[in-house]
Amino acid sequence: MAASSSSFCHKNALSLSTPSNNHTKLTSRDSSLRFPPSISFNAPRFRVSLLSKSNRNLILKASATSAAPAMDQITSSSSSSEVPTSVEVDLGNRSYPIYIGSGLLDQPQLLQKHVHGKQVLIVTNTTIAPLYLEKTIWALTDGNPNIKVESVILPDGEQFKNMETLMKVFDKAIESRLDRRCTFVALGGGVIGDMCGYAAASYLRGVNFIQIPTTVMAQVDSSVGGKTGINHRLGKNLIGAFYQPQCVLIDTDTLNTLPDRELASGLAEVIKYGLIRDAEFFEWQEKNMEALLARDPIAFAYAIKRSCENKAEVVSLDEKESGLRATLNLGHTFGHAIETGLGYGQWLHGEAVAAGTVMAVDMSYRLGWIDDSLVQRANKILKLANLPTTPPETMTIDMFKSVMAVDKKVADGLLRLILLKGPLGNCVFTGEYDRQALEDTLRAFCKS
């Protein structure tokens, strides 16, 4: 992410509100998770229905029972203290809310009620600090003078998501004499969230933390669900922890400063939810991709909320990735190979996932598990989102194979993959597939 500021600026325009305490609580839908050889997952049929009591606020009605959710009533939205939409991640006594809305960083009490202790460490990067650090410090301290806020500003980029950079967080925390009752705050994109979360998991054997994601990628995916960690030179996210935050605070205004390339990268994960489990969401995306690229605030608020609902439901059912949660990695095994093979930071995560998704879809088709029209639709929407649909030319078959061999989904030497199977919105997580199909896919996408 370059330190640029987009010309797009709809301050307080990207708004989505609901009545107070309208938590979308997700409950168990499939408790009979099986492990290998193969697991199939069907699209959920949850219902999203938001109606604000206040006519000052934007009203969004979205119902998954129709082919595409309607967004049919819009009123004014200018309050900076509106009640945010909230999606609950249901993990027993470790449950937490995801707040989604415009201007949430203008509501100090929202953030402050999740801060434990009197010490806070904000972990951010050189791009985000000039934009939102001051505001975040204000949100933490306004009306709360006894709190001590420290910050550590890391270099920006996937290439810095490593142990060396992580140690800077520990150094700062220890030098600031932060104790076990402190709270770490991740202010940034996926790299910051992953590193701050792992630092919080490990500092003094675990302190509280809060996610404030500022990219689409982080808002729709990485900030939710407690996967934290760093990369190893031989593979992505190989060192880390499952560690849940106290809350996720998504101020959609932060997207106003997001570069186009970063925005598109995040859309790769939005598209993923549609392909693996939410056909109606996918169909909505097909109709609204241009609105998303134009940063239409209503469309974006909806896409973020629906993505978070999908993510929260999956995490609630399978926190530690025994099976179901692995399906969120559609395209990621190929994608991680691209990121690691090219060198971290060359392609954005979502760009690599997009190309990886095309490869996974291609392989699913070669196995006879999906029909050609789904291949075309997947390719088309990724292209519409300005995402790559082929891996970089420098990637060879051997590079793919060597990185994929250390993927976290390998079990007893067998590489398990997420592949589409059946109609749109259905997938499997399996190690039972014809090896020739994988070979053929790699050959089709690599020159050597």
Next chain:
Amino acid sequence: MAASSSSFCHKNALSLSTPSNNHTKLTSRDSSLRFPPSISFNAPRFRVSLLSKSNRNLILKASATSAAPAMDQITSSSSSSEVPTSVEVDLGNRSYPIYIGSGLLDQPQLLQKHVHGKQVLIVTNTTIAPLYLEKTIWALTDGNPNIKVESVILPDGEQFKNMETLMKVFDKAIESRLDRRCTFVALGGGVIGDMCGYAAASYLRGVNFIQIPTTVMAQVDSSVGGKTGINHRLGKNLIGAFYQPQCVLIDTDTLNTLPDRELASGLAEVIKYGLIRDAEFFEWQEKNMEALLARDPIAFAYAIKRSCENKAEVVSLDEKESGLRATLNLGHTFGHAIETGLGYGQWLHGEAVAAGTVMAVDMSYRLGWIDDSLVQRANKILKLANLPTTPPETMTIDMFKSVMAVDKKVADGLLRLILLKGPLGNCVFTGEYDRQALEDTLRAFCKS
């Protein structure tokens, strides 16, 4: 620890057996843990009673109802496949056994039943590898040819318990393509156990691990309870995780090769249990310290088991150190300051804890919380165990204060300490004490 082999060698003489499945299950004793300002803890009144059904085995009867446990019946003990004593750490679905006995590494099935998957990584050091690595590999593979065992041999010593050394474990695991179903095995003392455990907690966000402690320190304390981590240059164990093993396998034969200095170091933790919560055990130690120093196998087996019972009970009641568990750190805040101030590896952990215990006892006396006879008894038994009772001369008051300020027990700027209060076997964990007493203790033990 030097790579020396003690002349003491009672192979299969240090034996302690019980009937099969004689698990000492510990249940909740005090569920009403309070946090600050102050917590008091009384000695437990549990009963230890072991009787073997087999007259081939050593029989030990120990009853905490008498002032000192009797060890009054000994029969022959030469079998290498005897049933081990087992102490259970009761943590719900994460409960695990601690096996204690002679020749346990000669019983492959005992170890193998706790190995998950087909891949094992043994983490050990340059001292222990020549002594026990081959035997451990044999125990893992005998009759189990499908298992793949890798090992990584780290440098030996507290000065290597850092991120740089930890990365060697990750490097080896990734290069060996170990997947999520693998098992890490810690073969060594406390440093190896702490590092291997933290590596297991973090590798692929968590894999199984087994503790095979080979020092008194690790057998009576550090291998039990799931505290894992590494040091930071500014303080001990500041980075880590609470992460429980699948089992702890204590083969008391491994003590045969332990240098005297390491053996004495471990006794500091044994003495600690007596002082903070087990007066009868302390009285037993007063009578049996010479036997322990002479490595009497019966005395040692009893001291290890009783220590593990104390540790297991505390961990079962307070896994994440909300209160009670902190009492296990008697002398550790002063001790960690010595270890960090002197430079890791200069003094052994137990040596620093011994001097720290004398300081904590001195401070307790200055506060008027214990009488002089307890001060004398604590000093006497530590001296009997050949442990230091004053900090190194190079330690200054400022060195103590600066390291103690980053101790994990600091809360909201207040340093909480474990201090004795009342009769032998009682202590408090508190931040409510006269600061002058701390000053006076530091002045009494430091030249400047």
